[in-house]
Amino acid sequence: MKALFGLAQIGLFIFGIFEAVQGRWWMLLLCWAGAALIGFIGARTLRNPNGLSQFANSGMTNMNTAGKLIDQGNYPAAGKSIRLAVRDFRTGNDYGLLAVALPMQAIIDAHLGETESALTALDHAQDELRKVHSNAGESVIQMQTYLSELRAEIRSGNRDAEGMFLHFTRFQENLTG
Numbered sequence: 001m002k003a004l005f006g007l008a009q010i011g012l013f014i015f016g017i018f019e020a021v022q023g024r025w026w027m028l029l030l031c032w033a034g035a036a037l038i039g040f041i042g043a044r045t046l047r048n049p050n051g052l053s054q055f056a057n058s059g060m061t062n063m064n065t066a067g068k069l070i071d072q073g074n075y076p077a078a079g080k081s082i083r084l085a086v087r088d089f090r091t092g093n094d095y096g097l098l099a100v101a102l103p104m105q106a107i108i109d110a111h112l113g114e115t116e117s118a119l120t121a122l123d124h125a126q127d128e129l130r131k132v133h134s135n136a137g138e139s140v141i142q143m144q145t146y147l148s149e150l151r152a153e154i155r156s157g158n159r160d161a162e163g164m165f166l167h168f169t170r171f172q173e174n175l176t177g
Contacts, residue, residue, distance in 0.1 A: 016028040016029075052094055058084075059089045060085070063097075065081045066081035066082040066104060075161060078108050095132050099128040099129045100143075103168060106118040106122045107164045110153075111161030150164065
């Protein structure tokens with residue numbers, strides 16, 4: 001499938017050059033735009049053997065960076081990094097990873113005093129959990145319980161990001177075994 005997308009892109013690229021030689025520059029731009037669109041569609045639909053999209057690697061890097069920035073106490077930069085991770089996971093339809101990144105975003109938002117944004121992130125995490133495959137049953141139930149606990153902490157006005165993040169990392173470690 002990956003090869004088919006690649007061949008289509010190469011074909012459009014070559015056809016665009018041929019059209020430019022014929023004096024139809026607008027066709028060159030149209031073909032190249034089509035090749036870019038095929039590349040974007042391919043990146044969204046093709047998955048590696050673990051079932052993750054091409055965007056997942058970038059999202060994981062951004063998520064790890066956010067964790068390091070939280071450890072350093074740089075919450076504004078961590079917020080930017082986790083938002084990039086959330087964007088990557090959304091773009092790649094990586095629902096399970098998105099359900100993990102959104103609580104991290106909620107913790108950062110709560111620390112920065114953005115309670116409504118934090119609660120919205122938790123709502124989105126709940127929505128993403130519904131999209132996760134049913135074979136992750138016990139993990140999904142544990143994650144829903146954790147999200148409820150985190151929601152209660154944020155609603156109570158807790159802005160201790162270090163404590164909430166420590167609880168978050170312990171939860172992840174218990175979840176993955």
